[in-house]
Every structure is written in C-alpha cells, then in structure tokens.
Amino acid sequence: MNSINAHWTGAFRVITDTEGWQHFRRLDPALLMSPATDGLENRATMGAGIRASWTASSGTLVLEAEGTADSSPFDVLVDGKLAHRVTAAGRVSYELALGPLKPGTSVQLWLPQFGTVRIREASLNGGGVQPVTESGKRWLTYGSSLTHCQQADGPSETWPALVANRYGWQLTSLGFAGECQLDPAAESTLQQLPADFISLCLGINSYNAAVFSERSYASQVLGFLANIRKAHPHAPIAVITPMVSLPREELPNAVGMTLRDYRDATAAVVRVLRERGDHGFHCVDGAAVFTPGEAAELMPDTLHPDNTGYRLMAARLGPQLAAVADAH
Incomplete structure (x- = not known):
C-alpha cells in the first residue's frame, strides 16, 4: 500500500514552518507592504484554486488541517465528481474512505477557496497510488x-x-x-x-x-x-x-x-x-x-x-x- 503526500498545484508558494505546517501564498510578497496591502495579503493566503491530484485503485485520504472560522469547505473529487465535502473551520482531522476504485482513478483534494487554512498532513493511502502532474493548458x-x-x-x-x-x-x-x-x-x-x-x-x-x-x-x-x-x-x-x-x-x-x-x-x-x-x-x-x-x-x-x-x-x-x- 502506498502513501503519497499532496503535491500542490495552483499556489505561487507553499511554505512549511518549523512545526511542519504548510501555508499557502497566491502572490509574490515582494511588492506587498503593510498596512497598505494588508487586505490583499490576507486574500493571498486563501487557497482558491489550489489542489492536489493523485491516481489510485483504492484509498483513504488522510487530512489534518486548521482553518479560520470563515473558511469554505474542502472538496474531494473522484473521477471529477464530488465525493466528499468537509468543513475546514477550526482544527480538523479526517480519514476519508474513497471506496472501491478502478485502477487509475483520479482523486483530487481542493483547498477552501475562502478563509485561510494550514495543512499538517494531506496524503492518500491505498493501492496503486501515484501523484499526478497536471497537463493541459x-x-x-x-x-x-x-x-x-x-x-x-x-x-x-x-x-x-x-x-x-x-x-x-x-x-x-x-x-x-x-x-x-x-x-x-x-x-x-x-x-x-x-x-x-x-x-x-x-x-x-x-x-x-x-x-x-x-x-x-x-x-x-x-x-x-x-x-x-x-x-x-x-x-x-x-x-x-x-x-x-x-x-x-x-x-x-x-x-x-x-x-x-x-x-x-x-x-x-x-x-x-x-x-x-x-x-x-x-x-x-x-x-x-x-x-x-x-x-x-x-x-x-x-x-x-x-x-x-x-x-x-x-x-x-x-x-x-x-x-x-x-x-x-
């Protein structure tokens, strides 16, 4: 059984702190300056469009995260269809069983589009699990x-x-x-x-x-x-x-x-x-x-x-x- 950590797509930068939490940025911070751009910087910490992709023949998605009270949910897609939607507000820990899967089934985890989250663990455990490098335009x-x-x-x-x-x-x-x-x-x-x-x-x-x-x-x-x-x-x-x-x-x-x-x-x-x-x-x-x-x-x-x-x-x-x- 493989266990593959998330490889994030759609972020400008992913920062891992000394305690192992991942933080997400959608803007280059070099041209941000407090307090003038504090609102923009806050929005840039939100995970809109950021996701991880795998293929698998079976699996359990393990997710440990913490989100602000205004966070949108996490979405888990299997073969492009919504399989799980779970809250991201507060400290959360999930093991989401994805059920029997055909070999090569696509699995995606989408971060909340609104609210700021940090991730301690996001991994897919199961048979035939492989990370996906997205193609397309x-x-x-x-x-x-x-x-x-x-x-x-x-x-x-x-x-x-x-x-x-x-x-x-x-x-x-x-x-x-x-x-x-x-x-x-x-x-x-x-x-x-x-x-x-x-x-x-x-x-x-x-x-x-x-x-x-x-x-x-x-x-x-x-x-x-x-x-x-x-x-x-x-x-x-x-x-x-x-x-x-x-x-x-x-x-x-x-x-x-x-x-x-x-x-x-x-x-x-x-x-x-x-x-x-x-x-x-x-x-x-x-x-x-x-x-x-x-x-x-x-x-x-x-x-x-x-x-x-x-x-x-x-x-x-x-x-x-x-x-x-x-x-x-």
Missing part, C-alpha cells in the same frame, strides 16, 4: 470576489474551477475578494507564473472603492496589460469587463464614475491595444453574462452570484474563454 485568471467566489458552495464549484475541469486546463486562480485593484504585486505575480493563456476580470472593485478616476483608470489598465504582455508575448489574453450589477450601472461613485463607465473604459483599452496591432487581446463583455432578470435572481446582494449563478457563469464564460485559449 496553463490558465491564469485574475479578478475580484467574482473570481474568488466566496459564495460558491465549495472550492470545486467556483466558476474558474468548473471551467478548468470542463476543459482540462491547469488553473491558477488569482481572485482576491475586494482587492482587484491592479496592484503591482498582482502584476508581478502574473508576469512570473507560466501561462498558455490569461483572463483578467477588471473594474468592479475599482468602482466600489473609487480607487481610479476617469483620468487614471484606463491608463492604469493599459499599463497593467502592457506589462503582462511583455512577460507573456504569445499568450492570448481575455479581458472581462464588469458584470451587471443593477444598482451600480448608472450610480456615480465617489470619483464620479458609474459601473458602466468602468466597463466602457476597460473595453476601450482592449480596443486600443488591438488597433495598435496586438490581436492577442480579446474583450469579453461581462454585462452579457447575465440578463438583468437573471442578475436580479442570481445575485442576492446585487453584486455576488449564488452557487447557481457561478455555475451559469462557468457555462457562459467557458466557451468564450476556450475560443480565446485556442486563438493564434
């Missing part, structure tokens, strides 16, 4: 809470996870709830990570926090995209404009911009880049993901989709992103 996706997906029932049901599983892509999720502000730390991380294609969902946090004005927003987006392009000269890049949020569409924020203004400015940057000859940039209209009626039904707080909403996001964004990923 390497996909970097950056965005706000709408990419972080706190409201999803579990980490395998965020829209990036659903899309990645559907198309067999290697996901790195850089969704940071409330903290998608075109930060240098995010830009640097996107530059350093390998990518076959990239998606960036921009604008909603800038509207909510009134971080950039009409003078500064488009210029900041332009520089952010141009610097990512320098690091990834051949990767197709999809820029997703803000999704519909009915109360915000025509309501000016503290710098006088509506959500529609941020959407139009984001699309304008992509148009300018294409006019200047970079046809590797593609604009995806976030306002077309939900109809106004669907937004009213599937966004209970007028901003964040519920679990059904994230599934619909995956169904509608997936084919558009697949077309970008296959673009030459």
Whole structure:
C-alpha cells in the first residue's frame, strides 16, 4: 500500500514552518507592504484554486488541517465528481474512505477557496497510488470576489474551477475578494507564473472603492496589460469587463464614475491595444453574462452570484474563454 503526500498545484508558494505546517501564498510578497496591502495579503493566503491530484485503485485520504472560522469547505473529487465535502473551520482531522476504485482513478483534494487554512498532513493511502502532474493548458485568471467566489458552495464549484475541469486546463486562480485593484504585486505575480493563456476580470472593485478616476483608470489598465504582455508575448489574453450589477450601472461613485463607465473604459483599452496591432487581446463583455432578470435572481446582494449563478457563469464564460485559449 502506498502513501503519497499532496503535491500542490495552483499556489505561487507553499511554505512549511518549523512545526511542519504548510501555508499557502497566491502572490509574490515582494511588492506587498503593510498596512497598505494588508487586505490583499490576507486574500493571498486563501487557497482558491489550489489542489492536489493523485491516481489510485483504492484509498483513504488522510487530512489534518486548521482553518479560520470563515473558511469554505474542502472538496474531494473522484473521477471529477464530488465525493466528499468537509468543513475546514477550526482544527480538523479526517480519514476519508474513497471506496472501491478502478485502477487509475483520479482523486483530487481542493483547498477552501475562502478563509485561510494550514495543512499538517494531506496524503492518500491505498493501492496503486501515484501523484499526478497536471497537463493541459496553463490558465491564469485574475479578478475580484467574482473570481474568488466566496459564495460558491465549495472550492470545486467556483466558476474558474468548473471551467478548468470542463476543459482540462491547469488553473491558477488569482481572485482576491475586494482587492482587484491592479496592484503591482498582482502584476508581478502574473508576469512570473507560466501561462498558455490569461483572463483578467477588471473594474468592479475599482468602482466600489473609487480607487481610479476617469483620468487614471484606463491608463492604469493599459499599463497593467502592457506589462503582462511583455512577460507573456504569445499568450492570448481575455479581458472581462464588469458584470451587471443593477444598482451600480448608472450610480456615480465617489470619483464620479458609474459601473458602466468602468466597463466602457476597460473595453476601450482592449480596443486600443488591438488597433495598435496586438490581436492577442480579446474583450469579453461581462454585462452579457447575465440578463438583468437573471442578475436580479442570481445575485442576492446585487453584486455576488449564488452557487447557481457561478455555475451559469462557468457555462457562459467557458466557451468564450476556450475560443480565446485556442486563438493564434
């Protein structure tokens, strides 16, 4: 019987402390500075998109972990289907029997997408257990809470996870709830990570926090995209404009911009880049993901989709992103 420890995918860095606990980081810390980026750093400790994969013919998943009170659950997938969903809040210890398995069955452990966890042990014990090195296109996706997906029932049901599983892509999720502000730390991380294609969902946090004005927003987006392009000269890049949020569409924020203004400015940057000859940039209209009626039904707080909403996001964004990923 083999016992294989988790090999984590989707993290920028995994840190093991002197007591043997593993901690996860989704951003390069070199450009973080307290207290200005404390919120972003907190989100970067959360495990959205981070998972371990094995194949096995039988097995028991052993998991010892500790999570903050706001943690989403762990998800265990067997052959791509949810087999176990268990709490991560507090100090937890599990031995999850996976039942009879066909030889070569895929087993995945997904870390909670929200809340901070540390891992003492994550291993699969059983027959024919082997670690898996993922193949498929390497996909970097950056965005706000709408990419972080706190409201999803579990980490395998965020829209990036659903899309990645559907198309067999290697996901790195850089969704940071409330903290998608075109930060240098995010830009640097996107530059350093390998990518076959990239998606960036921009604008909603800038509207909510009134971080950039009409003078500064488009210029900041332009520089952010141009610097990512320098690091990834051949990767197709999809820029997703803000999704519909009915109360915000025509309501000016503290710098006088509506959500529609941020959407139009984001699309304008992509148009300018294409006019200047970079046809590797593609604009995806976030306002077309939900109809106004669907937004009213599937966004209970007028901003964040519920679990059904994230599934619909995956169904509608997936084919558009697949077309970008296959673009030459």
